[in-house]
Amino acid sequence: MNLTLKIWRQSGPTAPGAIHTYQVGDVSEDMSFLEMLDHLNEDLNEKGEEPVAFDSDCREGICGSCDLMIDGQAHGPEVTTSCQLHMRSFKDGDSITVEPWRADPFPVIKDLIVDRSAFDRIIQSGGYISANTGSAPEANSVPAPRDKAMRAFNVATCIGCGACVAACPNGSASLFLGAKITHLGELPQGQPERWSRVTAMVAQHDAEGFGGCTNIGECTAACPKEIPLDVISQLNKDFRTAVKNGH
Numbered sequence: 485m486n487l488t489l490k491i492w493r494q495s496g497p498t499a500p501g502a503i504h505t506y507q508v509g510d511v512s513e514d515m516s517f518l519e520m521l522d523h524l525n526e527d528l529n530e531k532g533e534e535p536v537a538f539d540s541d542c543r544e545g546i547c548g549s550c551d552l553m554i555d556g557q558a559h560g561p562e563v564t565t566s567c568q569l570h571m572r573s574f575k576d577g578d579s580i581t582v583e584p585w586r587a588d589p590f591p592v593i594k595d596l597i598v599d600r601s602a603f604d605r606i607i608q609s610g611g612y613i614s615a616n617t618g619s620a621p622e623a624n625s626v627p628a629p630r631d632k633a634m635r636a637f638n639v640a641t642c643i644g645c646g647a648c649v650a651a652c653p654n655g656s657a658s659l660f661l662g663a664k665i666t667h668l669g670e671l672p673q674g675q676p677e678r679w680s681r682v683t684a685m686v687a688q689h690d691a692e693g694f695g696g697c698t699n700i701g702e703c704t705a706a707c708p709k710e711i712p713l714d715v716i717s718q719l720n721k722d723f724r725t726a727v728k729n730g731h
């Protein structure tokens with residue numbers, strides 16, 4: 485395939501940015517989107533031009549580092565991460581626009597790389613659990629009902645990629661926060677700090693400048709791990725209970 489790429493270039497956090505247009509050829513449909521960008525960067529290196537900066541680590545859909553807005557959709561046209569998106573989703577002659585996540589709490593570092601350390605600070609504000617979990621127990625001896633264990637496991641798949649924030653018109657991180665609150669809130673080990681954790685994490689979410697949830701649902705549609713919207717109901721329920729009880 486031969487493609488036209490319109491890519492956001494920005495040399496640093498305070499530098500002005502702009503869309504630059506590149507032509508890239510010999511793109512195989514078996515390449516991932518990031519491999520296609522590697523291919524472009526090889527061309528740029530050969531020409532002595534600055535390669536496009538973008539983030540990645542595992543390239544297996546598990547670390548959450550890759551964060552590209554592709555044609556206005558967080559992670560592009562498939563329900564997956566940017567690294568697991570394959571070029572077979574595009575066709576010869578396509579023009580593709582690639583931008584970084586757009587949200588004030590995720591400032592651009594360079595080109596397509598944003599600073600997502602706001603998520604780390606939210607996690608940090610939740611603290612640790614005081615329950616002594618001992619050494620790894622035999623799986624069937626864990627005292628958690630199966631439905632709760634499965635729900636905790638499913639929401640623990642959130643990889644902190646930030647697509648939910650990028651997709652949300654309010655720039656809310658409620659889906660991410662709801663996933664983290666539900667994960668520990670469902671398990672016996674998470675109960676001692678359940679109420680203080682939710683108030684601290686909501687306060688940090690707001691202090692970072694993320695917006696409020698108005699139930700639009702773009703977050704869950706963009707989420708590569710299909711975290712369900714009802715984690716936000718759980719978040720709101722836990723927060724209300726915590727505040728009512730003076731936490």
Ligand code: SF4
Nearest residue numbers: 642643645646648707
């Ligand atoms: S909830 Fe989904 S979209 Fe949001 S950070 Fe977690 S995995 Fe990414």
Ligand code: FES
Nearest residue numbers: 543547548550567
């Ligand atoms: S690079 Fe790890 S999820 Fe994409």
